Amino acid sequence: MTDSDKVLEEFKELFSVIKLCYQCGTCAGGCPVFKQNTQFNPRRIMEKLLLGNYSENIIDEQQIWYCTTCYTCSVRCPQGIDIGHVITEIKNLAVKMNNVPPGIIAEMKSIIETGFTAAISQSILNKREKLGLPELPKADHNEVQKLLEVTGVSDRINQLANLKEDV
Numbered sequence: 001m002t003d004s005d006k007v008l009e010e011f012k013e014l015f016s017v018i019k020l021c022y023q024c025g026t027c028a029g030g031c032p033v034f035k036q037n038t039q040f041n042p043r044r045i046m047e048k049l050l051l052g053n054y055s056e057n058i059i060d061e062q063q064i065w066y067c068t069t070c071y072t073c074s075v076r077c078p079q080g081i082d083i084g085h086v087i088t089e090i091k092n093l094a095v096k097m098n099n100v101p102p103g104i105i106a107e108m109k110s111i112i113e114t115g116f117t118a119a120i121s122q123s124i125l126n127k128r129e130k131l132g133l134p135e136l137p138k139a140d141h142n143e144v145q146k147l148l149e150v151t152g153v154s155d156r157i158n159q160l161a162n163l164k165e166d167v
């Protein structure tokens with residue numbers, strides 16, 4: 001079974017919804033990421049799905065990881081397509097196919113280790129102190145670690161990180 005076949009299988013249910021897209025572009029018009037980075041375009045992602053360019057153009061598409069899952073597109077789509085959910089499904093498939101950008105893996109590792117997506121630098125802490133801002137709350141990363149452990153996320157992230165190191 002090729003990667004495209006696997007994607008087709010996974011997308012069977014979603015296709016009944018995706019095919020309703022008539023490419024009006026409302027999703028892109030309201031997308032906060034598209035406003036900053038026109039390389040990320042939910043309408044184009046839907047077009048690729050409609051055209052059947054799966055693995056090579058979508059799963060391998062690093063742009064999907066820019067989606068913040070804000071669901072503005074889903075709320076505004078005149079066809080009622082939950083585009084935010086479609087993109088999440090694409091991300092899930094990308095994870096299954098070990099195709100996750102190093103930056104996302106690094107963020108996940110940081111969450112596991114510190115509870116934050118990125119360590120807060122000392123210079124930022126100094127600046128906050130100078131400005132008289134209150135101390136930042138500490139993340140309970142033991143609780144976060146436990147959750148990621150029991151859901152199997154930690155193991156999966158470590159696998160993905162090892163794969164990247166082996167390349």
Ligand code: SF4
Pocket residue numbers: 020021022023024025026027028042043046076077078079080081083
């Ligand atoms: S808003 Fe809906 S119908 Fe319009 S392009 Fe986006 S997904 Fe397609």
Ligand code: SF4
Pocket residue numbers: 027030031032033034042066067068069070071072073074083084087
């Ligand atoms: S869910 Fe993703 S694609 Fe949709 S509007 Fe938000 S950032 Fe854009």
